[in-house]
Every structure is written in C-alpha cells, then in structure tokens.
Amino acid sequence: MEDANTRIDTTVAHPARRYNYWLGGKDNFAADRESGDAIAGALPAIRTSAIENRRFLRRAVIHLSRKLGISQFLDIGTGIPSAGNTYEVARAITPDARVVYVDNDPLVLEYSQELVRGSAGAVAYLEADLRDPQRILNDATLRATLDPGRPVGLMLLAVLHFVGDAEHPYRIVKDLVSALPAGSCLVISHATADFMSPETAAAVDEAGTRSGVPSRLRSRAEVARFFEGMSLLPPGVVPTTQWRAAAEPQPRPTPAEAAMYAAAALVR
Numbered sequence: 206m207e208d209a210n211t212r213i214d215t216t217v218a219h220p221a222r223r224y225n226y227w228l229g230g231k232d233n234f235a236a237d238r239e240s241g242d243a244i245a246g247a248l249p250a251i252r253t254s255a256i257e258n259r260r261f262l263r264r265a266v267i268h269l270s271r272k273l274g275i276s277q278f279l280d281i282g283t284g285i286p287s288a289g290n291t292y293e294v295a296r297a298i299t300p301d302a303r304v305v306y307v308d309n310d311p312l313v314l315e316y317s318q319e320l321v322r323g324s325a326g327a328v329a330y331l332e333a334d335l336r337d338p339q340r341i342l343n344d345a346t347l348r349a350t351l352d353p354g355r356p357v358g359l360m361l362l363a364v365l366h367f368v369g370d371a372e373h374p375y376r377i378v379k380d381l382v383s384a385l386p387a388g389s390c391l392v393i394s395h396a397t398a399d400f401m402s403p404e405t406a407a408a409v410d411e412a413g414t415r416s417g418v419p420s421r422l423r424s425r426a427e428v429a430r431f432f433e434g435m436s437l438l439p440p441g442v443v444p445t446t447q448w449r450a451a452a453e454p455q456p457r458p459t460p461a462e463a464a465m466y467a468a469a470a471l472v473r
C-alpha cells in the first residue's frame with residue numbers, strides 16, 4: 206500500500222515546507238529553501254509577510270471565537286502545524302472547539318497525526334485538494350467532525366494564490382461557502398502585488414515559477430470578489446498587518462512588507 210512517505214518528494218519545492226522555512230521551522234528541504242531564498246531575493250520582507258499572516262490567523266480565530274461565537278473551523282491549506290495553529294487558538298477560548306484541517310501536501314498529514322491523536326476526536330485531518338471542494342464537503346470524516354447545523358469558520362489563509370485563474374478560484378470559494386449555514390464566516394488572506402513595483406512583482410512571479418511554486422498575486426478588487434454576496438466585517442479588505450491589529454506591537458509593518466490582504470465576511 207502506498208503511504209505518505211513514498212509520496213513525499215523532497216526534491217521539489219512545496220508551499221507548506223517553504224512557508225515553514227520562512228517561519229524559521231525545521232520541516233523543510235533544500236529545494237524548499239532554494240525556492241524560499243529565490244523569493245526572498247526578490248522580496249526581502251517575505252519572512253515578515255509570513256509571520257504577519259500567522260498573526261492575522263490568530264487574531265481572526267480569536268475574533269470568530271469570542272465575538273461571533275464560532276466554535277468549529279474548516280481550515281483548508283493548513284500548513285505544517287506549528288504553535289498557534291487554528292485548533293490551539295480556538296480551544297484556548299472554546300474548550301470544545303472542533304477543527305477539520307485540509308491540505309494537499311502528504312508531509313502535512315504526517316505532522317498532523319500527533320495533533321489529531323491528542324484531540325479526542327475534536328480535530329480531523331484530511332488530505333485533499335482545495336480545487337476539489339465537493340470531495341472535501343462530502344468527506345465522511347468532515348461530516349463526523351463538524352455539525353452541519355452550526356456556523357463554521359472557513360479559513361482560506363495564504364492558499365488561494367496557489368489556485369490559478371484557469372482553476373476557477375471564485376467558483377471553488379462559492380461552492381464551499383454555499384455549503385455553510387448562515388452565521389458562518391469566510392476568512393481569507395491572499396498575496397498581492399499592489400504594494401510592489403512592477404519590477405518586484407515580475408521578479409517574485411519569475412522566482413516562484415522558476416522554483417516550481419507559481420502563485421497568482423491578486424489585487425484588492427480581485428480579493429474582494431471572493432466575498433461577493435457576503436457581509437464584510439470591518440475593516441474590510443486590508444493588508445494583513447492592519448486587520449483588527451490595534452493590540453499588536455506598534456508600529457505595524459508596512460503594507461509593502463505585509464504583501465498580503467486579509468478579510469473576513471459573514472455568510473448570510
């Protein structure tokens with residue numbers, strides 16, 4: 206039988222492991238570090254961008270838990286679990302919080318097992334691809350873990366920029382959101398070139414494509430389009446560093462350093 210180890214190709218860069226490298230983790234390989242360094246060569250603030258994305262994740266989960274009473278999360282494009290993952294943050298506020306993690310990197314599955322085992326059924330992990338939302342929504346483990354009658358926090362953080370325009374990113378998000386009850390909340394963070402010079406944007410694009418991890422940076426309007434038909438929560442679509450960040454250490458990194466937008470919206 207094929208197991209995760211036989212499917213983990215460490216010779217090509219992968220977003221989860223490259224992100225782990227930027228965050229200072231140890232779960233990455235030479236190809237990930239090369240790709241990470243290539244992006245950092247074009248965008249020296251990339252590590253700040255990654256750290257600020259994690260800070261945004263934390264603030265968003267706290268906000269959904271405390272202010273909206275959301276206690277179950279579907280976190281797609283989870284990344285290699287690290288301190289401050291969605292379950293850890295949610296559980297600190299809501300002890301019976303439930304989380305389904307989804308990622309398409311078999312290495313993430315490996316690292317998630319411990320978290321799943323220690324959660325007594327409150328955390329499930331499924332290896333699946335965001336580009337196949339029906340497979341995610343119909344998964345038996347997901348259905349056994351999340352209560353379909355109660356609001357869900359749908360977390361799509363730093364993952365939609367890996368879905369190209371030809372792969373129907375807006376339809377994917379719509380399909381996922383349509384399956385959620387009213388009162389659910391869609392949370393997105395997304396890489397953008399809005400604060401880069403055209404030369405920097407081209408260099409980032411080239412470095413990603415050359416190292417095998419192409420991404421589609423989207424403008425503010427393109428990110429806002431993911432929330433069509435929903436009620437955006439204040440402050441709307443803003444750089445990750447500015448989303449409900451009054452309590453964070455000041456001064457905040459600049460939008461150019463953030464290089465990502467963040468927003469959350471209620472499902473009506």
Ligand SMILES: C[S@@+](CC[C@H](N)C(=O)[O-])C[C@H]1O[C@@H](n2cnc3c(N)ncnc32)[C@H](O)[C@@H]1O
Binds near residue numbers: 262362
């Ligand atoms: C940059 S990391 C973000 C991790 C986490 N969401 C965060 O914001 O801290 C992107 C994650 O998305 C995953 N990913 C990329 N494309 C995906 C896809 N099509 N389906 C599922 N996961 C995907 C990668 O494996 C990686 O773990």
